[in-house]
Amino acid sequence: MSDFSAEFSGNLRTAGVVGAGGAGFPSYVKAQGKAEIALVNAAECEPLLKKDQKILEHWPEKVFDGLGLLMRAVGASRGMVGIKRKHEKLIPRLKEIAASRRNVSVLEMGDYYPAGDEQCLVYEATGRVVPPGGIPLDVGCVVSNVETLYNAAFAPRPVTETFVTVNGGVKRPATFRVPVGVAWRECVEFCGGFSVKDPAYIDGGPMMGNVRTDFDLPVVKASAGIIVLPKTHQLIAKKTQSRPVFSRIGRSACDQCSYCTELCPRYLLGHNVQPHRVMRSLLFAGGPEHKLHSQYGLLCCECSLCSLYSCPEGLNPREACVAAKADLREAKIGVKNFRLNTASKPEAHPVRDFRKVPVSRLVKRLGLDDYNKDAPWNDGTLSPSRVRIMMAQHIGAPCAPAVKEGQRVEKGAVVGGVPAGALGCPVHASVSGTVGRVNERYVEIIA
Ligand code: SF4
Ligand code: SF4
Known part of the structure; x- marks a missing residue:
C-alpha cells in the first residue's frame, strides 16, 4: 500500500465513512485495494429515491474530489461516473467537471432496474463480468456510491449527517440532510406529516428495502431514505x-x-x-x-x-x-x-x-404511480431534541460505546469504537449534548 493509500484509508476510518448506498461496507477497506478503474455509482435505480441525484445537483465537485482521492489511493488510471441519461439537466455539468479532471468520464446509462447493482454497473462500464461470488476488484474495478465519495472528500471530518429522501405517503416529499440518529418520525414531520392512514414504511428503496412500522427507529449512516405507504398497500403485503x-x-x-x-x-x-x-x-x-x-x-x-x-x-x-x-x-x-x-x-x-x-x-x-413524486431538495434544518447513535451501522464488528451516561459530548466526538484490527469504523455524536441511555445497541444523546 502506498503512503497516500495508507493515509487516505486511515482518514476514511477515522471519519467513519461507510457505503452510503445501503450496504454500509467500511470504505477504508476499498481504499486499500488496487484497481484499474474507479466507478461512481450514480445510477440510483430504486424507484422514488432521489438523494444521489440531489447531491450531484448541489455538490458535484465534492463527489469528483472524492473520486479523485479514491483513484489515487487504489492506483486507478480511469474514473467513471455512471448515471442514467434521463438526468439530462445534470449530465452537461458533470461532463464539464469531468473534463477538468484527469482521466475521468461520464457514462450515460438507460433507465432500467437494477442499473445500480454494482455488478451490472461494472459490466455496462467495462464489459467485464464479475466472477460468481466475487467482487468488482476481481475484474480491476472499485465501485463507490455518490454520498460515500462526498463524505470521503471531507475525511477525516467525522460523518455526522446523512442525506435522505422521504417519499410516498407524506404531505411534502423531500430530499434533505439530517443528523445521524434522528428518528424517522421527525423526518416525516419535516415533510409535513403523513398523507395516508395507518402508515408503514420501506427503509431503503421499494425493491430492496425492508418493511418497518416503528417510525421511532433512527436514521443510520447507510440510510438512503424511506417510502411511506399504507399498511394495506400490495407492496407491504408482498x-x-x-x-x-x-x-x-x-x-x-x-x-x-x-x-x-x-x-x-x-x-x-x-x-x-x-x-x-x-x-x-x-x-x-x-x-x-x-x-x-x-x-x-x-x-x-x-x-x-x-x-x-x-x-x-x-x-x-x-x-x-x-x-x-x-x-x-x-x-x-x-x-x-x-x-x-x-x-x-x-x-x-x-x-x-x-x-x-x-x-x-x-x-x-409495484402500484407506486400515485406515490412517485419528485421529492425536491429541502435546505431546511432538522434539529432533533435527541438522537440515537446505533452501534451497528456498518458491515463488520459493531462498535462498543465509548461514553457514559450523563457525560457531555460535542458534535463529532467518538461515541462508539471498534477494536483495533476488527472490520468496522467508529460512530460519532451527530449533535452536541448530554449522553442519555447507553447500551450495547445505541448511545442516546439529548441535545
Ligand atoms: S432476487 Fe430474483 S431476480 Fe434478483 S438476483 Fe435474486 S433470483 Fe435474480
Ligand atoms: S411461476 Fe414459477 S417459474 Fe414462473 S416466474 Fe413465477 S416463480 Fe418463476
Missing part, C-alpha cells in the same frame, strides 16, 4: 409474506414458466442463478418446515425483480432464494464451495440488453 405462506403458495402455484430466471439480472450476467429451480425445490422440500437446499439461489443478489416484477403468478422466488441461502449457510455451503460454482468465465447472456426492465413499468407494477 414484502412481509411469511415463509410458510410463500412456500405453500409457491408449491401449489408455480408453473415453472421460468420468467423469474429469464429476467434475473445476475442470470443475464452469466451467473448460475435460477430462481425457478429454487421454486421447484419447494416441492421436494416437503413443506415450509423443511430445509431448502437448492444451490441455484446462492448467487442471488436479492434485487427482488423476480418477486415484484417478473413472476406472472405473483409468487415470491426471491424469498425462496433468501431462505435457501440461509438453510445452505447452516449446512456450511456458500458461494465459495457450492457445486454449481464452476471455474469457467461467465459471459453475459446474448439478449441481456433486450431484457432490461424499464423503471417506469416497474413503478406501475
Whole structure:
C-alpha cells in the first residue's frame, strides 16, 4: 500500500465513512485495494429515491474530489461516473467537471432496474463480468456510491449527517440532510406529516428495502431514505409474506414458466442463478418446515425483480432464494464451495440488453404511480431534541460505546469504537449534548 493509500484509508476510518448506498461496507477497506478503474455509482435505480441525484445537483465537485482521492489511493488510471441519461439537466455539468479532471468520464446509462447493482454497473462500464461470488476488484474495478465519495472528500471530518429522501405517503416529499440518529418520525414531520392512514414504511428503496412500522427507529449512516405507504398497500403485503405462506403458495402455484430466471439480472450476467429451480425445490422440500437446499439461489443478489416484477403468478422466488441461502449457510455451503460454482468465465447472456426492465413499468407494477413524486431538495434544518447513535451501522464488528451516561459530548466526538484490527469504523455524536441511555445497541444523546 502506498503512503497516500495508507493515509487516505486511515482518514476514511477515522471519519467513519461507510457505503452510503445501503450496504454500509467500511470504505477504508476499498481504499486499500488496487484497481484499474474507479466507478461512481450514480445510477440510483430504486424507484422514488432521489438523494444521489440531489447531491450531484448541489455538490458535484465534492463527489469528483472524492473520486479523485479514491483513484489515487487504489492506483486507478480511469474514473467513471455512471448515471442514467434521463438526468439530462445534470449530465452537461458533470461532463464539464469531468473534463477538468484527469482521466475521468461520464457514462450515460438507460433507465432500467437494477442499473445500480454494482455488478451490472461494472459490466455496462467495462464489459467485464464479475466472477460468481466475487467482487468488482476481481475484474480491476472499485465501485463507490455518490454520498460515500462526498463524505470521503471531507475525511477525516467525522460523518455526522446523512442525506435522505422521504417519499410516498407524506404531505411534502423531500430530499434533505439530517443528523445521524434522528428518528424517522421527525423526518416525516419535516415533510409535513403523513398523507395516508395507518402508515408503514420501506427503509431503503421499494425493491430492496425492508418493511418497518416503528417510525421511532433512527436514521443510520447507510440510510438512503424511506417510502411511506399504507399498511394495506400490495407492496407491504408482498414484502412481509411469511415463509410458510410463500412456500405453500409457491408449491401449489408455480408453473415453472421460468420468467423469474429469464429476467434475473445476475442470470443475464452469466451467473448460475435460477430462481425457478429454487421454486421447484419447494416441492421436494416437503413443506415450509423443511430445509431448502437448492444451490441455484446462492448467487442471488436479492434485487427482488423476480418477486415484484417478473413472476406472472405473483409468487415470491426471491424469498425462496433468501431462505435457501440461509438453510445452505447452516449446512456450511456458500458461494465459495457450492457445486454449481464452476471455474469457467461467465459471459453475459446474448439478449441481456433486450431484457432490461424499464423503471417506469416497474413503478406501475409495484402500484407506486400515485406515490412517485419528485421529492425536491429541502435546505431546511432538522434539529432533533435527541438522537440515537446505533452501534451497528456498518458491515463488520459493531462498535462498543465509548461514553457514559450523563457525560457531555460535542458534535463529532467518538461515541462508539471498534477494536483495533476488527472490520468496522467508529460512530460519532451527530449533535452536541448530554449522553442519555447507553447500551450495547445505541448511545442516546439529548441535545
Ligand atoms: S416466474 Fe413465477 S411461476 Fe414462473 S417459474 Fe418463476 S416463480 Fe414459477
Ligand atoms: S432476487 Fe430474483 S431476480 Fe434478483 S438476483 Fe435474486 S433470483 Fe435474480
